[in-house]
Amino acid sequence: xxxxxxxxxxxxxxxxxxxxxxxxxAPAWRAAEVLPELLxxxxxxxxxxxxxxxxxERLRQLLGARNVVVxxxxxxxxxxxxxxxxQEAGDEIDWDLAERIWRERFAHxxxxxxxxxxxxxxxxxxxxxxxADCAAFFRELxxxxxxxxCFAEHGGMRCWLDVLRPGQGPQFGFxxxxxxxxxxxxxxxxxALQLYARLQRQEAERTVYARGLEHLQLGCVLLDGELRxxxxxxxxxxxxxxxxxxxxxxxxxxxRDRELQGRFQQLLAQVLAQRQNAAGQGGxxxxxxPSAQGGLLGMLIAPTPLQHFYQGQQTPSLSLYLVxxxxxxxxxxxxxxxxxxxxxxxxxxxxxxxxxVACLAEGQSISEAAAQMGVAVSAARNYSKxxxxxxxxxxxxDLVRMLCRSSLLLRR
Numbered sequence: 001x002x003x004x005x006x007x008x009x010x011x012x013x014x015x016x017x018x019x020x021x022x023x024x025x026a027p028a029w030r031a032a033e034v035l036p037e038l039l040x041x042x043x044x045x046x047x048x049x050x051x052x053x054x055x056x057e058r059l060r061q062l063l064g065a066r067n068v069v070v071x072x073x074x075x076x077x078x079x080x081x082x083x084x085x086x087q088e089a090g091d092e093i094d095w096d097l098a099e100r101i102w103r104e105r106f107a108h109x110x111x112x113x114x115x116x117x118x119x120x121x122x123x124x125x126x127x128x129x130x131x132a133d134c135a136a137f138f139r140e141l142x143x144x145x146x147x148x149x150c151f152a153e154h155g156g157m158r159c160w161l162d163v164l165r166p167g168q169g170p171q172f173g174f175x176x177x178x179x180x181x182x183x184x185x186x187x188x189x190x191x192a193l194q195l196y197a198r199l200q201r202q203e204a205e206r207t208v209y210a211r212g213l214e215h216l217q218l219g220c221v222l223l224d225g226e227l228r229x230x231x232x233x234x235x236x237x238x239x240x241x242x243x244x245x246x247x248x249x250x251x252x253x254x255x256r257d258r259e260l261q262g263r264f265q266q267l268l269a270q271v272l273a274q275r276q277n278a279a280g281q282g283g284x285x286x287x288x289x290p291s292a293q294g295g296l297l298g299m300l301i302a303p304t305p306l307q308h309f310y311q312g313q314q315t316p317s318l319s320l321y322l323v324x325x326x327x328x329x330x331x332x333x334x335x336x337x338x339x340x341x342x343x344x345x346x347x348x349x350x351x352x353x354x355x356x357v358a359c360l361a362e363g364q365s366i367s368e369a370a371a372q373m374g375v376a377v378s379a380a381r382n383y384s385k386x387x388x389x390x391x392x393x394x395x396x397x398d399l400v401r402m403l404c405r406s407s408l409l410l411r412r
Contacts, residue, residue: 026064031181034062038181042188046196052189056086056161063163063178066091066143071160074114098141106134114160119152119190122182124174127167143167147174149182151189153197161189216408219322221253222304227268228252230316239322245291253320255289263287267301271318275303288325296326337362338403338410346409347391356383360396361403 038058045052056068066088073082080099087095102112109130110116117123126145127135138144144167152158161182165174210233213220219236221229228251232240240248247254255261267285274284284302291297300321307315338361344354352373359369370380384396393399403410 026062029062031177031184035181035184038185039188042185042192043195046192046199050084051196052161052192053084053086056084059161059163060086060088063147063174064165065163066166067095067162067164069160069162069164071114071162074158074160093141101137106130106137109134114150114158117148117150117160119150119158120186122147122149122179122186124148124179126173139167141167145173147178147182149186149189151186151193153190153194155197155201157193157197159189159193161185215411217324217411219320221320221322222316223253223268223318223320224313224315225272225317226313227272227318230314236320236322239297239324243289243291243295243297243324244293245289245295246297256291257289260287260289268318271301271303275306275317294326295324298323298325338407342410343403346406349387349390353383353387353390356380357387357399357403360384361400 038055041055041058042052045055048054051072052070056070059065060068068086070084071081072084075081080096083095085095106112111123111125111129112134124145124147127138127143130138144165146165147163149161150158151161163174163178163182210220213233214235217235219239220231220233221236222231224230229248232248240246245256245260247256253264255264264287267287271285284300287299287301289297289299302319302321304316304319338358340351340354340358343349343357344351347354347357349357352375355373356369359372360366364372366380366384367377370377373380387393387399388395391399391402393402
């Protein structure tokens, strides 16, 4: 299929296609005037929801660009990269499809390959630098010259910034001042990327630890220095919803029992003072919270580590860990025991052996387990002998002890 028909299909049904967008003259600017603003956007971009989108949009306006694209991840084994794109209003081109066409037909062209530009280098290319079919594809999309730079960080992350100018109008190529602007921004983008990579690693770690708490069914609530709630994990929300003895009201935890609420406030103040005096290394305090329906929560109030260079109203100061010690009557939250399929995976047992282990772990006798499984008692005894032999155990007591130690791994 020819390049031009492929390109036309990208805007089928669009009310404003690439070739219909009017050329707009870039505003006059001086580097000394715009550079402080752009540097601010470079470093602010590391913390944006779409990294460096504000910078891309400002560069698009300043340089009279059709698109400005930040490529955060180049994936040669896939049909698409990870892009953040600033584009002109009314542009209805399907740029994801355009990228797929480029990968299928033109990825072999050396000038267009991401590795053609080294970190810190600025490179300009356009339709005149590529083969005829690719040049026709550029023109059909309304694209002219591209000004590209690469920026990288020490951990191996490598990104690209592309300024794509329209293919029509007198301001077709890029002048020396525009080249120099990207040359000046490149080292700052590398520094900002270092910060971005560190933030992303910390966020990944936080997510892993948060999922670990959820897996353990451990509720966690973070409080600031004025005892206001900063964050509540999903397990804690579930415990608060089920437990009738504790509520979250106006950003603060409230115990329904007045006497217990007074004790709770005393412990919070005590641990907060402990945090300041012991540089966040205090042991914390324990509290149990009953409800009228028979439920019982265990609570550990612990200080968070003291960070000497981090302060402010949003600083986490206390961690509250919540564990359900007894279920509310009729709550339906009773334990479901150990799933046999997980027991079979962890201990390399057969399905029947794993079912027997689950029964024995609930305190059933061999005969009771056999009845529940629908097998003869003699068969259940044979299963138990196989289990003890495989796991090197002496009997049911050792089996229950092993399962208790493995309980964190055997939760769904």
